[in-house]
Amino acid sequence: MAIAFAEISRPFRLRVGGGAERIIPPVSVLIVLLVTWEFSSQWFDVPKYLFPAPTDFMYRFVSDWRVLAYHALATGYVVVIGFTIASLTAIPLGLAIASYPSLRRNFMPVIVFFEIIPKTITAPLFIVWLGFGFPPRITLTVVMTFFPILLNSIAGFTSVNPRLHLITKSMGASPWQSFRFIRLPAAMPYIFTGMKIGMVNAVTGCITAEFIGANEGLAAMILQASDYMDLDLMFAGIFATAMLGTILTGILLGLEKWLMPWRSDQ
Structure with a gap:
């Protein structure tokens, strides 16, 4: 027994x-x-006013949790919306570029050109074009998230041996079945690698846009606290930003494990 x-x-x-x-x-x-x-x-x-100890800013993290939660929700909203738009755009485009050599030849130089440009310097342009509020922050988040997901999606969809398509076709599999059971599972590790990089870039892009022009969000709160030299609240905001990024990345890792249960290294 x-x-x-x-x-x-x-x-x-x-x-x-x-x-x-x-x-x-x-x-x-x-x-x-x-x-x-x-x-x-x-x-x-x-000195506490120069470099507060963890107990100092953790006290503010607890006592001012309503303020931190409000700004964290504003930042999280932009990150999630921007990340979702970038993913839903980059993955199908990566599939199309990987499937058609003519698209790869025509679009890859343009993609590389825009990938080289530092994305953070475009934040003032988005502020000028779109004004203050959520639109420029979401746009910068999309731009910073889009390219890692796109490039990894292209690499994933082109990683499958072409002979596998011939084998599945000879066995009577439809194009959808070949994509569903062969190409997509092979590309998913690459796609999630790009999405994990993109999530980090999404938080960075949102915070950068908030520093330049925003009335809400963790970066805007940190700037307001810096005006009063409130380092405890500033460090609490930095800690909240790290927690937000960790939570969103953890959700993405959970989604990866759920969608790829066959991987033994997770």
Whole structure:
């Protein structure tokens, strides 16, 4: 009986252990860094108005959670909308470019040209063209997210051996079946790699646009706090930005694991 129970519970223990192995090390490193930061501030008597200790800005993180939540929601809204638009545009375009050599020859030089341009310098242009508010922030987020997803989608859809298409066609598979069961699964790791890079760029693009022109959002809140030299609130805003990016990336990783259960390295 005991042996049977052990065999039944073994997969559950492996799943829990695998998840713990991924969560515990980074959390432990973060805790060590915060504790070292806290005690270093006390040992070296660092002025609070120059470099607050974690307990100082974490207190503001808790006490001003309503303000932080309001601005975090504004930033998160822009990031999610911009990331979604970029993904829904870049992945089909990547498939089209990978499927038709003429498109690849004509569009790749243009894509490379626009990829070389630093995207953050276009933020003032979007402010001039679209004014203040959500449109320029969403546009910059789309621009910064689009190219990593597009390039990785092209690489993914071209990674399949052409002989596989001939084999599936000879076995009577339709073009949709070949795409559904061969091409798309092979491209998904590349696509999600681009989406993970794009998520980081999406947060960066949104924050950059908020610094240039916005009345709400975490970057706008940090700028307002800097006017009053409120470093505790500024560090709390930076911490909230990091948490927002971590949460959105975690959701993306969960989606990746759900859509690609066959991968053993997740």
